[in-house]
Each structure stands twice: as structure tokens, then as C-alpha cells.
Amino acid sequence: MNNSHYLTSQNGAPIADDQNSLSAGERGPLLLQDWHLIEKLAHFNRERIPERVVHAKGTGVYGTFTLTKDLSEFTIADHFNGVGKQTETFVRFSTVGGEMGSADAERDPRGFGLRFYTTRGNHDIVGNNTPTFFLRDGIKFPDFIHTQKRHPQTNLKDPQAMWDFWAQNPEAMHQVTILMSDRGIPANYRQMHGYGSHTFSLWNAKGERFWVKFHFKSQQGVVNLTNAQADKLKGIDPDSSQRDMVIAITDKNFPKWTVKVQIMPEAEANTYHINPFDLTKVWPHADYPLIEIGELELNRMPNNYFAEVEQVALAPSNLVPGVGASPDKMLQARLFSYADAQRYRIGTNYNQLPVNCPHAAKANHHQRAGAMAGTQCPFQGSQTGGDTSANYGPNTTSAALQDAAQFAEPPLRLDGEAARYSRYNQDDFSQAGNLYRMFAEDEKQRLVETISGSLSQASLDVQQKMLAHFSQADVDYGQRIAKALGL
Structure with missing residues (x-):
């Protein structure tokens, strides 16, 4: 008989009674042999994974990016070549400092993490709703976040620690002004802009490099809340931004963002009066105007919040041919920290989960074993070149994997002495x-x-x-x- 409608255990065995434990008589103690009870309780005890240290509470939505301007002049990146090309996307919005149970309407930057599922792998732009940040060097990030979290003795938010840190780090002034302004409390995730924030690099088929900043301009307009409005909303509906997005997608009122870039030729970075790799600064639009390149539309909610939103593993290190990093010190630190955080939270094979594996490309590598190793990705038949392929390289097997030399990034010229630079022609004000x-x-x-x-x-x-x-x-x-x- 087809058992597709039976309740089963994890090994697929039909369960005759899911509501009553096995006991020694009606009023007697439970029996250890009730393996179904043990399985339910043991799994329940492990249903949560560690929440993100930052950006713990968020909303995830699938969508589509449509390219409206060909960028082959600047990059070989496939999703930025060919007007009209569409790429599947996933966006995770979030608050930064709060925990999983915090309110959506807190005064806090909002995370704007975008994934492109491109034909050459996943490209992530993990930014915020602000074009700048509080710091220019990632070595300060753990200390900064400690000031935004709870006091280790009282377990309460600590204004003294927050302002004490900012007082010692005037580089935060630009972002503090943004945070404390009307922009500090977006009304929801649809009606706010997004930014890649960091400076990234592009390179074209000629081997020419360009520096780039990504901007995502809300077509819904920008709406912010006053302190009084936010305080009221936090009491009425702590999940206000999540609910707003679910309602919009359910009603097919699909939110859209116009995607724009600022582009700087590589050589100009050396003489530009602002350090173009300083995350506390913006590039003036008068010098580097916004160039419209496409449209981002969000149109599908995930089927399972935990599997897709809680376990999505966005990371700035997810780069593809034609898009690279820059000397931005905060970005350099995040290239390590984000992927490392995902390995800690989810496990070494986090990229095999459906939301994280490439949807439009195939992953071929020599990495094996570890927790959850297997073929969990539904978009491809195998994690690597096949179960019998070698787990080392180079090798002489018929399925040997080759370097994709045609996608090599052009060399970046470096000039300077290795040192810890504390002051370098910076203007924090x-x-x-x-x-x-x-x-x-x-x-x-x-x-x-x-x-x-x-x-x-x-x-x-x-x-x-x-x-x-x-x-x-x-x-x-x-x-x-x-x-x-x-x-």
C-alpha cells in the first residue's frame, strides 16, 4: 500500500501512535525502548542552531535581477553581460544589533544581503541600507559589536559603552549621523534603499580593472519612522517588517529596486582626494555619477523559513569571475569572518544546503567528508565530479578537474610597507x-x-x-x- 500519507519516523517507518508514549501500564513509567519518543525529543532539543552574532533576525525573499545595461566594457561577469539577461536572486533583510526575538522597528542599520545565482557560481553582495559604516578596519569590529550588544553583567543595552566607543573612534561620525537621523528607523524593508557599501572590483576581457560601488534604489520610495511611531509599532507588532513583506508578496505587490553602480578606473584610486576604500566615506556623485544597470524584483517567499532564511549563508567572499574584492580593510576582514561564521553556525558543508548551493552552476571540487556531506543540493546530481572521482588534485583520472585559467583575475599592483597604519590622510568629519x-x-x-x-x-x-x-x-x-x- 502507498504510505505517502502515513506519519513516519525519520527512517521512513510508519508511526502507529504519535500522541501516546509507551508506558508500563496506564499509570506506570515510560519505557526507554520507545524509540519514537526518544527521536522526537532528541530532535526537538537540536532544532535551533546558534543565531547570527549580528543580523540575527531577518526576512528572506527570492526574486529576479534583470540586466538593462550591458557592462561587458567593465566586467566579464556573466550576469552583467547581455541586456535583458535574468538571474535568480535571494535577498535577506535584517536588523543588525538585536537578537532573534527583537523588534523589527528598532533604531538600527538594516542588512541588505543579495545573492545572484549566476551560471558561474553564486555572487553575494552583503551590504546594508546605508552607504557607509561605523568603522574602516575590521580589527575593531568585535569591540564595536560588544558595545551594541548587552552588558556582560546587567544583560542590558549599554549607552555608556556605545558612546564611549564612538567617542574614541571619530571615524564613526558619518554613520552615527545617519543612524540617529530619520534614516535610522526604516518603516519596513520594501521602502528603503540598499547598498553594497564596500568598494568592489570589476575586470573586463582586456584585463582592465575598475572599482565599483553597488546601489539599490527602492522603487517604493523611502519611508522612515519617528521614535514615537517606532515605539508604538514595536508594542503592537514586533514582526512588522516581516509581516509587511509577507503581505506584499502574497498580494503580488512585488517590491522592486533600481540597481545602479558607481565606477572608478583603477588608476584614479591612487590620486583621488578621498580614500576610495574607506568604508566610512561615500564617493560624491558629482565625481562618479550613478549608472543604472538593472532592476531587482522580489516575488517569491521561501517555503521553509528555517531551511532557507535561517540557514542561508551569505558571504562577501562569494565572488565570481569578473567581480573581485578591493583593498577595503573592512571588506578584507569580512572575506574571512562571514564564511567562517557559517561554518560555525551550520557546519562545514553549509554550501550543500539547497539555498546555498549554486542553482545555475555545478560545484566541482576536491573537498570531501565533514558533517552533512552528501548530495543535498537538488539543482545538481553530485557535490563534486562524482562519487568515484579523486579527492585530490591534480590527478590523472578521466574526470580530472582542470583550472579555469581563462577566468583569472588580473594582477593588482601593491605598493607600501607592511605596518599598522593608524592615521592616513583621513577626514572623519x-x-x-x-x-x-x-x-x-x-x-x-x-x-x-x-x-x-x-x-x-x-x-x-x-x-x-x-x-x-x-x-x-x-x-x-x-x-x-x-x-x-x-x-
């Missing part, structure tokens, strides 16, 4: 001041209220250090915050 002066009067008032409300909880010496930073960005900026703090 001009762009923060420029942003402040762009705000309308009412937004300046809300910015000052938000900063002073939080900064007032820090010690006086930290407040004074921060006031010096705000004043260097703009005198009026510092004076308003000083007045709000009663200083």
Missing part, C-alpha cells in the same frame, strides 16, 4: 557635516533629540568628547546637542 547640513530644520531637531536622549545616559567625559566631534562636523550640530544636554 566633513562628510558627516555635509549630511547634517542637508537635513531640513525639523529633521535636524529630531536628530538632536535622538542623540541627546541616548548620549545623556553616558558619562560627562564621554559627552564632552562626543560634543567635540559633533562640533568638528558642524558648529551648529555641536551647539544644538550641547544645549539639549544642558552643557
Whole structure:
């Protein structure tokens, strides 16, 4: 008889009774031989994997990227060549500092992690809804995140630690101004922009390299919440952004983003007045205007949140021929840390999970064994060249894998002495001041209220250090915050 409708155990055996444990008599103790009970409880105890250290709570959606401008002049990347080409995508939106149970409407940057399932492998752009970040060097990242998480003794959020860190690191001024402005609380994930944030590289068939920044402009417009609106929404619906996305996709109100890039020829980076690899800075559009290249549409919710959203393993190190890294120090650190975090959270074979394996390409390599090794990816028949292929290279088997030399990245010229550079012609205040002066009067008032409300909880010496930073960005900026703090 077809047992497709039977409840079964994990080994496929039909279960006659799933509601009553095996006991020694009606009122007696349970028996260890009730293997179904043991299986259910043991699996339940292991249903959770460690949450992400950052970006713990998020929303994932599948979609399509359509190329509207051919970029073969700049890159050999397949998904950026050929007008009209469509590529399957997956986007994970998230809040950064909160835990899995935190509210979606917190004042916090929003993660904007995009995966292209290209014919030459998965290409991930793991950015935020801000074009900049608090730091320019990844060695500071663990310390920064410690200040954003809970105090080790009280287990409460700690404004003193947060502002103390920023006071010692004025490079954060630009991003702090963004975070504390109206942009700090997006109303939902659909009505916000996304950015690759980092500088990446492109290279073309001639071996020419270009530096690039990715921008994703919401076609739904940008809508933000005030502190009062956010506080109310957090109490009414902590899952507001998740719910908003589910409703939009269910109603076929598919959100879209216009994809744009800024492109800088390689040689210009050496003389440009801003360090183009400094994540705390933006490239002025007057110097490097936005170039529209395509459209991103999100149109399908995952079937299983845990399997696809919780276990998706986005990483900046997922690069493809034609797209590479840059000397951006934060990016260089993330190239290691993100993939390493996925190995810790999910396991060494995390890329064999359906959401992570290449959907439009085949993975061929010599890596074997480890937890969950197998052929879990439904998009291809084998993890490697076949179960009988060699697990080393080079080899002389008939199925020997060859280097794809035609996709080699052109050499990057390096010049300089190995050292730990703490100061290098950096200006931590001009762009923060420029942003402040762009705000309308009412937004300046809300910015000052938000900063002073939080900064007032820090010690006086930290407040004074921060006031010096705000004043260097703009005198009026510092004076308003000083007045709000009663200083």
C-alpha cells in the first residue's frame, strides 16, 4: 500500500501512535525502548542552531535581477553581460544589533544581503541600507559589536559603552549621523534603499580593472519612522517588517529596486582626494555619477523559513569571475569572518544546503567528508565530479578537474610597507557635516533629540568628547546637542 500519507519516523517507518508514549501500564513509567519518543525529543532539543552574532533576525525573499545595461566594457561577469539577461536572486533583510526575538522597528542599520545565482557560481553582495559604516578596519569590529550588544553583567543595552566607543573612534561620525537621523528607523524593508557599501572590483576581457560601488534604489520610495511611531509599532507588532513583506508578496505587490553602480578606473584610486576604500566615506556623485544597470524584483517567499532564511549563508567572499574584492580593510576582514561564521553556525558543508548551493552552476571540487556531506543540493546530481572521482588534485583520472585559467583575475599592483597604519590622510568629519547640513530644520531637531536622549545616559567625559566631534562636523550640530544636554 502507498504510505505517502502515513506519519513516519525519520527512517521512513510508519508511526502507529504519535500522541501516546509507551508506558508500563496506564499509570506506570515510560519505557526507554520507545524509540519514537526518544527521536522526537532528541530532535526537538537540536532544532535551533546558534543565531547570527549580528543580523540575527531577518526576512528572506527570492526574486529576479534583470540586466538593462550591458557592462561587458567593465566586467566579464556573466550576469552583467547581455541586456535583458535574468538571474535568480535571494535577498535577506535584517536588523543588525538585536537578537532573534527583537523588534523589527528598532533604531538600527538594516542588512541588505543579495545573492545572484549566476551560471558561474553564486555572487553575494552583503551590504546594508546605508552607504557607509561605523568603522574602516575590521580589527575593531568585535569591540564595536560588544558595545551594541548587552552588558556582560546587567544583560542590558549599554549607552555608556556605545558612546564611549564612538567617542574614541571619530571615524564613526558619518554613520552615527545617519543612524540617529530619520534614516535610522526604516518603516519596513520594501521602502528603503540598499547598498553594497564596500568598494568592489570589476575586470573586463582586456584585463582592465575598475572599482565599483553597488546601489539599490527602492522603487517604493523611502519611508522612515519617528521614535514615537517606532515605539508604538514595536508594542503592537514586533514582526512588522516581516509581516509587511509577507503581505506584499502574497498580494503580488512585488517590491522592486533600481540597481545602479558607481565606477572608478583603477588608476584614479591612487590620486583621488578621498580614500576610495574607506568604508566610512561615500564617493560624491558629482565625481562618479550613478549608472543604472538593472532592476531587482522580489516575488517569491521561501517555503521553509528555517531551511532557507535561517540557514542561508551569505558571504562577501562569494565572488565570481569578473567581480573581485578591493583593498577595503573592512571588506578584507569580512572575506574571512562571514564564511567562517557559517561554518560555525551550520557546519562545514553549509554550501550543500539547497539555498546555498549554486542553482545555475555545478560545484566541482576536491573537498570531501565533514558533517552533512552528501548530495543535498537538488539543482545538481553530485557535490563534486562524482562519487568515484579523486579527492585530490591534480590527478590523472578521466574526470580530472582542470583550472579555469581563462577566468583569472588580473594582477593588482601593491605598493607600501607592511605596518599598522593608524592615521592616513583621513577626514572623519566633513562628510558627516555635509549630511547634517542637508537635513531640513525639523529633521535636524529630531536628530538632536535622538542623540541627546541616548548620549545623556553616558558619562560627562564621554559627552564632552562626543560634543567635540559633533562640533568638528558642524558648529551648529555641536551647539544644538550641547544645549539639549544642558552643557
